Amino acid sequence: QEQVVQSGAEVKTPGASVTVSCKASGYTFADYIHQWVRQAPGQGPEWMGWINPKSGDTEYAQRFQGRVTTTTDTSITTAYMELSRLTSDDTAIYYCARDRDFHLDFWGQGSLVTVSS
Amino acid sequence: QSALTQPRSVSGSPGQSVTISCTGSSSDVGGSDHLSWYQRHPGKAPKVIIYDVNKRPSGVPDRFSGSKSGNTASLTISGLRAEDEADYYCCSYAGSHNYVFGIGTEVTVL
Secondary structure (H helix, E strand, O other): OOEEEOOOOOOEEOOEHHHHHHHHEOOOHHHOOOEEEEEEOOOEEEEEEOOOOOOEEEOOOOOHOOOOOEEEEEHHHHEEEEOOOOOHHHHHHHHHHEEEEEEEEEEEEOOOEEEOO | OOEEEOEEEEEEEOOEEEEEEEEEEOOOOOOOOEEEEEEOOOOOOOOEEEEOOOOOOOOOOOOEEEEEEOOOOEEOOOOOHHHHHHEEEEEOOOOOOOOEEEEOOOEOOO
């Protein structure tokens, strides 16, 4: 059974970086692009970027370019998203999701990142 | 890309039908056949309930249906049930594996 399990909640101070991990199981991890989406309190989801585990190709939303880095470790079927230079506006639930045929068919449970001084 | 417009909330009694609209532009909703809808219960992972405008993944009840006309897509929930109370988000494929989401609609079952 396909499953995506994310790392736990994090509390960070402004200016710090955070890394969220996403462990996939039940499917061939490298065959699918994996997306990162975040949802801030009271707002809709926001697409951040994607990574192709097989090729290592990535693409990021313009507003995150220079601050976000996505990587994968195919040996342990895990994707990572690092966001740097955090501000309070980055307080959100961060999700990873499998991209299949132009929609996101399996999502992680989400990782709450709180940025507070 | 701007977020797609959805009503903040809709409500209905059990057994009734509710429809959620999702309005974008010719650059996203109007120009893409890859419009999906996601259901999210509090504290749970989002779940795809409609993809490619009107297709349902295996296991999603046929009470959920999708459609699109021009720059507006719609999700209809027929025979509303208590377990349908959740947040619903539309999402349009924007090319190159990029996506734009709606702001979300809270469905309340009265």
